[in-house]
Amino acid sequence: MCQYPKHVGIKEVGPRDGLQNEDVFIDTNDKVKWINMLSESGVKEIEYSSFVHPKWIPPLADAREVGRRIKRNPDVTYSALVPNLKGLEHALETGIDVASVFMSASDTHNQKNINKSIDETYPVLKKVIHEAKDAKKAVTGYVSTVFDCPYEGRISPEQVIDVCDQLFDYGVDSISLGDTIGTAVPSQVEALLASILSRYDQEKIIMHFHDTRGMAIANMMTSIQHGITRFDSSVGGLGGCPYAKGAAGNVATNDVLYLLHGLGIETGIKEEKIQQAALYIQDKLGKSLPSKALAYQSTNYKKTV
Template sequence: MIWPENVTIKEVGPRDGLQNEKVMIPAQSKIDWIDQLSETGLSYIEVTSFVHPKWIPQLSDSIEVAKGIKRNPDITYAALVPNQRGLESAIEANIDEISVFMSSSETHNLKNINKSISDTLPVMKDVIGSAAKSGKTVRGYVSTVFGCPYEGQVSPEQVFRVCDQLFEYGINEVSLGDTIGVASPRQVALFLERAVKRYDISKMALHFHDTRGMALANVLQSLDYGVEIFDSSLGGLGGCPYAPGASGNVATDDLIHMLHNMGIQTGINQEKLIKAASMIQSFLEKPLPSHQMAVYNAQ
């Protein structure tokens, strides 16, 4: 197989990684961690989410965190936005890129957003349009692409219907999420075989969770289809708060180790990345679940 020479890693730890953590991390600690991440060579960091605090208390300090970080002009600082009110806060905080989110399965969308897919799409359209008018790029997260905790396997057609609408509304990129970590390499191959014929590969990212230990295998399969953008969370932090048992995203440190040893460049410094992982590990007062951090902690 001909793999890409370069891959873009989009770090989602400060948002997707922390949102499910029970230990409340002070805003200044989050700021310090994001500033440390900004020194690693990452080109993209999702720093927070502007959802209502009652849904995700851990991220209730979103404006303080977004305003407090040191901005590196070479990095895109993104945030998750659920609606117009969240968008107003994100713009106030000078977020570079807006991320909107919805599920490809009806039941998960109802549990996650409290709306049907048909009722969610007009909200997405308004937010995407308003963000674009404000000069912001927009990323669309589509969840439960490879399986739903309530409905089981999700058909590619179901996923494509949602993606088609989001692209029509003006998103710049879609992140396809294995939200509960059920995908296998074969399933990923069958999906991408169709997806790469339908969408511009440069506008597609994969977002794998590692619930069943398949995330790196699924990344490898995606590379075979020319995918060059992956979401990951440092140390393997994360999980879906609405999908019990879902573990964190593929760990950024494990992913970087694999890619660099395959000769695929990311622009990320592994030593600095481990330093940033050690910092958030100390804040959480527990070992991070990634393999690289298990090695680091054993030294």
């Protein structure tokens, strides 16, 4: 029988990675109200927005206003995505506990994403990481397309490790490994984690799955079996996939909690609060979110309210 950890930590990334991939701009008042709901769910970390230039991510163009207006729960760590020094400056002015930097393990994906090669991106990240550390902030590095790239195909664990080595060398506190296009199956997760966990402390590694093809929960299980205890997820499975309209987004926090609590693993998060937050944002987006646990909960929810 498998031994499960006592506790698993969830970072709610719906307000950033989720909304970033939705076409609708959610009114700032609604966003703030929604993030405040999430802050009261028991979740310990929330990525509340992205300080990328508004031109690139219109749904998150109000990052500064959101950051200023959300009610900060002292039990919650607030992070935001920062692409460069300008973004970090805005994020620090607005208020963050953690700066999230990002890089793709695939050179072509990085190029298409931010118009720079991996080697051209390193000096930018180095400065941002050092500046954030000087400001006494923690830093998380997102490494995307760690399994497959929509342009290059299969990515090797060695490519991922090259990027992780560099980011840890610059001083990031933890790294989130992203199945950005949701292609991975558990055997790929096993292969990557065998390399990663022989090299880095498991406490510094976060797994970030997308459920584009319905594999995310199985990939989480495999990660847990290998000792991973930190995951990113989005309320309701917000987000979609930029490479396939209509496909599912981030693994849904609702499904993740159903799994973890069912396994007897504590998260500190109240499922009904996440359900309410999912129904709230689903209503604002005007579409059904892809979480299956939510679809199930919703029917029961409707019966009881």
